[in-house]
Amino acid sequence: MKAAPFPRPCPGEERLLHLDARSGRVDHTRLETLPSLLRPGDVLVVNDAATLPASLSGTARGEPIELRLAAAAEGGTWWAVLFGAGDWRLRTEDRPAPPRAQVGEVLRFGPLAARVEATSPLSPRLLLVRFDREGDALWAALYRIGRPVQYSYLGGDLSLEQVQTAFAGRPWAVEMPSAGRALPVSLLLGLARRGVALARLTHAAGLSATGDPALDEALPLPERYAIPAETVRTIGEARGRVVAVGTTVVRALEGNAAAHGRLVPGEGVTGLRLGPGSTLRVVGGLLTGLHEPGSSHHRLLTAFCPLPALEAAWRDAEGRGYLAHEFGDTALILAA
Amino acid sequence: MKLPGAAALVTGASRGLGAALAEELARRGARVVLVARGAAELEEVAGRIRAAGGEGHALADDVGAPGAAARLAGAATALVGDLDLLVHNASSLGPVPLRPLLETSGDDLARVLEVNLLGPFRLTRRLAGSMALRGEGVVVHVTSDAGREAYAGWGAYGVSKAALDHLARIWAAELEGTGVRFLTADPGEMDTRMHAEAMPEADRSSLADPAAVARALADLLEDDGWPSGARRELAAPGVAPARA
Numbered sequence: 349m350k351a352a353p354f355p356r357p358c359p360g361e362e363r364l365l366h367l368d369a370r371s372g373r374v375d376h377t378r379l380e381t382l383p384s385l386l387r388p389g390d391v392l393v394v395n396d397a398a399t400l401p402a403s404l405s406g407t408a409r410g411e412p413i414e415l416r417l418a419a420a421a422e423g424g425t426w427w428a429v430l431f432g433a434g435d436w437r438l439r440t441e442d443r444p445a446p447p448r449a450q451v452g453e454v455l456r457f458g459p460l461a462a463r464v465e466a467t468s469p470l471s472p473r474l475l476l477v478r479f480d481r482e483g484d485a486l487w488a489a490l491y492r493i494g495r496p497v498q499y500s501y502l503g504g505d506l507s508l509e510q511v512q513t514a515f516a517g518r519p520w521a522v523e524m525p526s527a528g529r530a531l532p533v534s535l536l537l538g539l540a541r542r543g544v545a546l547a548r549l550t551h552a553a554g555l556s557a558t559g560d561p562a563l564d565e566a567l568p569l570p571e572r573y574a575i576p577a578e579t580v581r582t583i584g585e586a587r588g589r590v591v592a593v594g595t596t597v598v599r600a601l602e603g604n605a606a607a608h609g610r611l612v613p614g615e616g617v618t619g620l621r622l623g624p625g626s627t628l629r630v631v632g633g634l635l636t637g638l639h640e641p642g643s644s645h646h647r648l649l650t651a652f653c654p655l656p657a658l659e660a661a662w663r664d665a666e667g668r669g670y671l672a673h674e675f676g677d678t679a680l681i682l683a684a
Numbered sequence: 685m686k687l688p689g690a691a692a693l694v695t696g697a698s699r700g701l702g703a704a705l706a707e708e709l710a711r712r713g714a715r716v717v718l719v720a721r722g723a724a725e726l727e728e729v730a731g732r733i734r735a736a737g738g739e740g741h742a743l744a745d746d747v748g749a750p751g752a753a754a755r756l757a758g759a760a761t762a763l764v765g766d767l768d769l770l771v772h773n774a775s776s777l778g779p780v781p782l783r784p785l786l787e788t789s790g791d792d793l794a795r796v797l798e799v800n801l802l803g804p805f806r807l808t809r810r811l812a813g814s815m816a817l818r819g820e821g822v823v824v825h826v827t828s829d830a831g832r833e834a835y836a837g838w839g840a841y842g843v844s845k846a847a848l849d850h851l852a853r854i855w856a857a858e859l860e861g862t863g864v865r866f867l868t869a870d871p872g873e874m875d876t877r878m879h880a881e882a883m884p885e886a887d888r889s890s891l892a893d894p895a896a897v898a899r900a901l902a903d904l905l906e907d908d909g910w911p912s913g914a915r916r917e918l919a920a921p922g923v924a925p926a927r928a
Contacts, residue, residue, distance in 0.1 A: 396814060398758055484730075484741045487759040508754040515813040517766045519758045533813045537862065548817055 349638060349662070352671035353503035355510050359530040363677040365665050369633070370683040372657035374664055379530055379678055382635075388543025389588030392536075392635075393579065395525040395596045396548045398516035401494025401508055402523070405435065406457035413446050415455060415462070416497055417522050418474070418555050418569060424482050425465055427569070429558045430455075430473045436498035440559030449475055460489045471563040497523050497555065501673060520572070521553035526674040527594030527636050545586065547579040551596040556645075567644055570619035573600035577613040584611070589632040591682060595648045598622065598631050605629040626651040633682030638665060638672045652681045685822050685905055688713030691764035693756070695747050695803070696774030698725035700876035701826065704898035705771060706730075710738030712902055717741045717760040720774065739764070747774045747803035748795065757810040766818060767811055769905070772804035772848070773826040778840040780881040785839040793840045800844035805851060812855065812864060819863035822905065825852045827868050827915065838882075849915060856913030865912040869904075871897045872919030892919060 356362060360380035367374050377385075386392065402417040414431040421427050432444035449455070449472070455462045461480040468474035479486050496511040513528040515536070540546050551573040558564055573596075583590055583601075592598045603618025605611045611630055621644070622628075634652050639645040641662065649658055661679070670677045692709050696702035698720035710716045710733040718733075720726045723744035733740030741763045745752050761767060776799040778792050808823055815821025830838045831845025849868050856866040873879060875891035900918045904910055 394817070396817060398761065400758065484743065484759075484763065487762045488743055488745075491755040491759045508751065508758070509810070512754065512810070513813075515817040516757075516810075517814040517818075518761045533816055536817070546817065 349640070349666040349670060349672040349676075351499075351501035351673040352676040353501060355506075355529075355675050359532055360535065362530055363668075363670055365638075365661060365670065365677065365679040367653060367657065367661045367679060367681045368684050369653040369657075369681050372654075372660065374661045376665075376668060380535065382535065382680070383539050383542050383544070385680060385682070386539060386542070386544045386591065387588050389545075389586065391545045391547055391583055391586045391588065391590045392539060392593060393547045393549060393583070393590065393597050393601065393631075394513070394515060394528050394531070394536075394593040395521075395551045395553065395600070396513070396515050396517040397521040397525055397550045397553060397596075398513075398519040399496060399508070399511040399521045399524045399553075400519045401491055401496055403436070403495045403497045404457045404460070404490075404493060405495070406455055406460075408447050408449060408453065408455050411447050413455065415457070415475075415477070416555055416558075417494075419522070419552060419571065420520075421476060424486075425476050425478045426462075427468070428462075428475055428477050429471075429555060429560075429563070430475055431559070436502070437500060439500040440557045443559050446473060448472055457493050460493050470566050471558075471560045473558065473560050474563060499674060515548070518550055520550055521596075523553055523556055524674060525551065525553045525594050525596050527678070529674070530678055531593065545582050547582045549576065549579055549597060549600050550574045551600040553596045568599070568619075568621075570617045571596070571599065572615065572617045573604070574615045575600060575604055575611070575613050580611050580613045583630060589682065590630055591633040591635060591680075592631045593635045595634070595636060595645055598628075598634060598648065598651075601630040602626075602628060622648045622651040624650040624655060628652070633680065635678060635680050637674060638662070638670060638676050638679055640672065649681065685768065685820075685908065687902065687906055690714045690768040691717075691761075691766060692769035692771065693717045693719065693760045693767055694771040694773055695719045695807075698722050698729060700878055701871055701874060701894045701897055702771075702773040703729045704894040705773065705901060706740065707733055707736075707738075708895070708898040708902045709769070710740050711736065712906070714769065715739040715764040717743060717764055719743050719745055719747065719756055719760075721746050746799075747807065748776070748799035750806075752803065753806035753810045756807060766814060768820065769822045769824070770807065770811055771824045771826065772807070773824075774803065775800045775826070775841070775844070775878075777878060777882055781884075782837040782841075782882055784837055788840055793843070796840040796844050797847070800841070801847050801851065804848060808855060812859060815864040816859055816862040821864040823852075823855065823864070823866045824901070824905075825849070825866070825868045827870050829870055829872075841882075852915075853913050860912065865910070867910055867912070868915040869901055870915065870917045870919075871901070872917060
């Protein structure tokens, strides 16, 4: 499937593939018809995390590097992945290896600096770093110096604005929770007027690729989330189906329910990985972007729909010119 | 709205009404992010807030710059969480001494519109979706009677404020029923540096104290009886704004 190389101007006109998870039946429509596919009493849950400028270009021992923030850690530190020379225009797997970082060494990003506190046993490129400032000064600097993490299939440089959903709140995601990108607020309000309940959570969507096979195999790393009490209440009172917007919402809801035996409000961390045969306690359907078979994202979809039906639907979509990835078209996997 | 614990962002917060309002909101328990171009002045106001036991964060930026909305919304919500209150107070008079339209360049008008109209538009656009999803939030636009009356010499500023008033009403119309309120506040004539630049000959004893106006605005916010789309005049009692 070809990637959409850039954000398109009218999300409502983007394509929507509706896959009935039970029958395998596929319908082709436009995103603006989403309200007709959901029923009063259904709940649509979105991830409201804003996307950080998580890519920092700089130097280590005089050599050019890129550091991609992966997750906020204890005491103001960050887990981050080190990349060698170059930028997003190169596929992560084609990037030259970065210098091997030593604990105690300092990475420099113009006026901002970060000290390497530890390296991960998963990969010498996964580092725990501490910046040379905190609070107001750190956030001001990150937003001045950082750029959004971008993708080699893109046709141009993205602004920070272009990687935000229309309802972005706290900046917890290091890559855009992209299933929500195609949902304008007007579409959500239209759903609410039809009796579809809207609910939100915040999930710190992590890096999608590092180019390090061992690390890529371990993705997604544990990610933090926050589920408001109101969301737990809305889901508990739902008469219809709970539809997650994006795999991050599935991971937060199912990870929380698996940890506690039921859905409870509050913050947590989940390393949940879903696949064929996984039990879904909360979520009944999924609105998602189209990503390539073989990815961890694609594997999660098999918790909703048997692989053969998914593969057939994806082939059908490809033949019809659907576009893939973060700025591509959308699929709704939902049993009627 | 409840100010204790509320997350607020105030632009133009390094002096005048913006600084007074940031301090007043923090005094009432709000967690305030202050924005203005001048880092040193801004840090001084945020420092006063913290010294008084409040929560104040300084983000130096130019609200008229194209990338500012994404930067400010991100850094502010990282610091204080989802925003409950957004106050568009920053504004530019354009070149001073004030001058007639025939002597105002297109670039000067464009710059005034960037700061007074596009900046607020972009910041609201970035934050109002989150407010609508949460079903609550207040956006205040600080305006002027120069946006209603056609004062000779106040062209660029007056045009920008007229447009800002209308922008607030259209936001209110489009997000009606979501729980998000879009308000417009006319503070009247205050004893500020901006006023001195616009009208250096004014009798300062006739001008309102920005701190008193900030208290009036905070009272109105706490009162909740301010419907979305409505414009209120804040002139402190006993002060009769008279324009020369």
